[in-house]
Amino acid sequence: MLGMLRKTGLKSNAMYTMGLASVGASVAAWAMSQNLEQKGVERADRWGIFIGLWAPTLLTVGCAMRLEEQARELGMRIRRGSTSQRAGGRPRETVPVR
Numbered sequence: 001m002l003g004m005l006r007k008t009g010l011k012s013n014a015m016y017t018m019g020l021a022s023v024g025a026s027v028a029a030w031a032m033s034q035n036l037e038q039k040g041v042e043r044a045d046r047w048g049i050f051i052g053l054w055a056p057t058l059l060t061v062g063c064a065m066r067l068e069e070q071a072r073e074l075g076m077r078i079r080r081g082s083t084s085q086r087a088g089g090r091p092r093e094t095v096p097v098r
Helices: 002-007 012-036 041-052 054-073
Strands: none
Touching (some): 002 054, 012 041, 012 054, 041 054
């Protein structure tokens, strides 16, 4: 998923901005729903909570993208489950045991 987002040109800063904007959108949706609809406070609360749940997801994706960006900046490759090589693709130095 992160690769797909990266191909579209999104960066971590954009995800952070969207996460913070969703907090404001949550408050705005709650206020507008409460004032403009006749459905009552319960529906306004649901709209606010629904949009408010986007923030943790967007911020988490932003953090994951930032970690990838930092790894690329340092020239490291992230390999899952690989303990035989250090970051950067160089093999570990072995020290003989006597």
